Structure formats: C-alpha cells, structure tokens
Amino acid sequence: MDNNLMIVIPTFKILVSPEEKNYKAIVVLDRQKLRILLENILKCCEDEVLRNFDLSYLSISRGSSCMVLLFSQSILPKIEEMLRRLKEEGVVPAYYIIEPFEKIVPMKNAVFTDENFMKLRIMPQYAFVGIFANLYSLLGGQADFVIERLGYYYGRGYSGYVQRSLSMDKPDVIKILQYSIVTGVSLGLFSLVDIETKLNVLSNTTDISIRVRDYYEEEEYSRLGIRKCGLFQQGFYRGIIEYSLGQAKYDVREPICYNEKKESVFLISLPVKISKKEKDEFQKIKNALAIE
Structure with a gap:
C-alpha cells in the first residue's frame, strides 16, 4: 500500500x-x-x-x-x-x-x-481534490471565475445548513466562520496554524486572520504547476459573509498564498463588533486545533 x-x-x-x-x-x-x-x-x-x-x-x-x-x-x-x-x-x-x-x-x-x-x-489522501484540475482542463482561463463562484455558493449553502442545525433565528457570521474552521480541520482539508482577531474600536469593524498549512486546493494547484491562491476558499468566505450580512461592506483577501512553508493566510474584515466571548471562542479553537 x-x-x-x-x-x-x-x-x-x-x-x-x-x-x-x-x-x-x-x-x-x-x-x-x-x-x-x-x-x-x-x-x-x-x-x-x-x-x-x-x-x-x-x-x-x-x-x-x-x-x-x-x-x-x-x-x-x-x-x-x-x-x-x-x-x-x-x-x-x-x-x-x-x-x-x-x-x-x-x-x-x-x-x-x-x-x-x-x-x-x-x-x-486527496479524496476531496481533482475538481480544480478538471475545471482548468475544461475551461482554461475561465476556470478562476467558476471556482470562486463554486466556493461562494457552497459558503451560502453551508451557512444555511449551520443556521438550521443550530436553530439560529438569524445567521451569526462569527459563529459560522468559527464552525467552518473546525470543519476544515476535522475533514483534513487544511491544518490550522494560527487565528488572530482584532477589533477596530473607531469603526466597529473586526479583522480575522486565519493561517493554515497544506490547504488542499492550493496543494492541487502546486502539483499542476499552477501558481494560484485559494479561489474556492475566498469564495467560500464571501458566501458565508453575504449570507449573513447581505451586501454590507466587507473584505476577503489572501496576502500569503502557499509560501515555502506551504502556509496561507486568509484575512477577513467584517462590519461587525466582535465580543469578548467570541474572541475567547476563537482562542479556544486555536489552542485546541492549531499545530506548532
């Protein structure tokens, strides 16, 4: 074997x-x-x-x-x-x-x-991958848009499922993001390295930094010889945010994309004020699941 x-x-x-x-x-x-x-x-x-x-x-x-x-x-x-x-x-x-x-x-x-x-x-080991290679083979330059949209609609569907399962009266974007990190680790889609949260008191906005390693989408791009960031994952986060907050102003970026340590950083800026309890929950997830 x-x-x-x-x-x-x-x-x-x-x-x-x-x-x-x-x-x-x-x-x-x-x-x-x-x-x-x-x-x-x-x-x-x-x-x-x-x-x-x-x-x-x-x-x-x-x-x-x-x-x-x-x-x-x-x-x-x-x-x-x-x-x-x-x-x-x-x-x-x-x-x-x-x-x-x-x-x-x-x-x-x-x-x-x-x-x-x-x-x-x-x-x-790569049971979840293969779809991106197939899309690039079929669509060429149009694959970027399709992959991002697939992530977006998956994020919306995932958010609805979490909301129904937890009997939320309305979607809670922070809690859904927390659960998405736990799900990603538990399915082996990536290893968690770090989570940082920062509240901008003046604007009442929250910045969340999620550092991961061996993210499966970018591993596949690397094996194909393609230099791409996590299009699906960025779309996934956008889907979660828009499901919860509609068209409110937000930002999703990936400033570090599968570097020499095979690490990536996703930055999410939300027009909401994170509570101490929510920050503590992010810290709890980090303490439990982050690798050294």
Missing part, C-alpha cells in the same frame, strides 16, 4: 439517539497513540459506546492528525473526564468539544469490520 495515497480511518457506526442533544469532540493526537485513545473510549463508556456513539474517524493530513467523535449528551461528562485525563498524561495534546451541526462521512473505497463493531475505512 502506498502510504502517500491511503489513510486508514477507524470508525464506530452506531446510531445516536435522536431525542438527545449530540456533541462532537475533535481530538488532536499522534497517530502512534490512536490505539490508546480507542482503548480508553471503550473502557470509559463500556456498553454505552454501542448505544451512544454515532461516528468517529481519524483525519490525517501532512501537518497534523485528529480524531472526530460524535456522541450523545448522556456520556458527555465521561468523555470530558477521559479527555482531560489523557491530556494530563500527555496522550492527547489538545481537544475541542462543540455541539455538532453535521455528521461527517468521509469518502471511502473500502470497508472492513471486526467483531468489536470497529470499522476500518480506507480512502485516498
């Missing part, structure tokens, strides 16, 4: 009770310690795992690894205690728990099951 092309993804696949509120934990870890985490999950929750876990899988990118756990509210205290202990023991460097708004189902090409209800899914 070519280790550069394949990922092995362990999963639980048992339905979570629809009557209960569900949670998602994103756990950053070393691949060599995956077995320890899985053993602790089974030991911690015993037969409750089979009733209250819906899905867990390992997402591996070049820069980081993370495991995503989806579970019922009834075992939240046990999961929190287990993760806190594993962090103190050095098994789990960081973790982040949210109320989930989606169930992540990775693309796959093979499934194996053992007697303990564990499943091994195998998927291509």
Whole structure:
C-alpha cells in the first residue's frame, strides 16, 4: 500500500439517539497513540459506546492528525473526564468539544469490520481534490471565475445548513466562520496554524486572520504547476459573509498564498463588533486545533 495515497480511518457506526442533544469532540493526537485513545473510549463508556456513539474517524493530513467523535449528551461528562485525563498524561495534546451541526462521512473505497463493531475505512489522501484540475482542463482561463463562484455558493449553502442545525433565528457570521474552521480541520482539508482577531474600536469593524498549512486546493494547484491562491476558499468566505450580512461592506483577501512553508493566510474584515466571548471562542479553537 502506498502510504502517500491511503489513510486508514477507524470508525464506530452506531446510531445516536435522536431525542438527545449530540456533541462532537475533535481530538488532536499522534497517530502512534490512536490505539490508546480507542482503548480508553471503550473502557470509559463500556456498553454505552454501542448505544451512544454515532461516528468517529481519524483525519490525517501532512501537518497534523485528529480524531472526530460524535456522541450523545448522556456520556458527555465521561468523555470530558477521559479527555482531560489523557491530556494530563500527555496522550492527547489538545481537544475541542462543540455541539455538532453535521455528521461527517468521509469518502471511502473500502470497508472492513471486526467483531468489536470497529470499522476500518480506507480512502485516498486527496479524496476531496481533482475538481480544480478538471475545471482548468475544461475551461482554461475561465476556470478562476467558476471556482470562486463554486466556493461562494457552497459558503451560502453551508451557512444555511449551520443556521438550521443550530436553530439560529438569524445567521451569526462569527459563529459560522468559527464552525467552518473546525470543519476544515476535522475533514483534513487544511491544518490550522494560527487565528488572530482584532477589533477596530473607531469603526466597529473586526479583522480575522486565519493561517493554515497544506490547504488542499492550493496543494492541487502546486502539483499542476499552477501558481494560484485559494479561489474556492475566498469564495467560500464571501458566501458565508453575504449570507449573513447581505451586501454590507466587507473584505476577503489572501496576502500569503502557499509560501515555502506551504502556509496561507486568509484575512477577513467584517462590519461587525466582535465580543469578548467570541474572541475567547476563537482562542479556544486555536489552542485546541492549531499545530506548532
């Protein structure tokens, strides 16, 4: 098996009770310690795992690894205690728990099951890429516009899904952006390096800087020998913002685009005032998911 092309993804696949509120934990870890985490999950929750876990899988990118756990509210205290202990023991460097708004189902090409209800899914490392190469092959110079618009409409659709899932009366652009970062990391679309937020008190605007590494769209451009920034991702952010704020004045830029460290920086300027609670949530995401 070519280790550069394949990922092995362990999963639980048992339905979570629809009557209960569900949670998602994103756990950053070393691949060599995956077995320890899985053993602790089974030991911690015993037969409750089979009733209250819906899905867990390992997402591996070049820069980081993370495991995503989806579970019922009834075992939240046990999961929190287990993760806190594993962090103190050095098994789990960081973790982040949210109320989930989606169930992540990775693309796959093979499934194996053992007697303990564990499943091994195998998927291509670049399962999410290929579309950009095809568009450039078909459309040539017109591909830039099409890719940006695809990102834009995906961002609008994503925002609507988050709003419905979280029962928001109106879309919250800050929260949707926060969830989009968590989703990107958990799906292995990029590794998070840093998040910075700055409030301009005079204009009541907020600047958000998102630094990522190994962003899948730009990796594909690089393999094609094309020097492009993240057109899809910029469109995605524009879609989120316009879904929430309409035609209010905003800005989305990418001043650093897949540099020698394979890092990119997306700058988002919003005509809203970020609260301390929202800034703290960005910091919490950074502390849990950012790679060194």
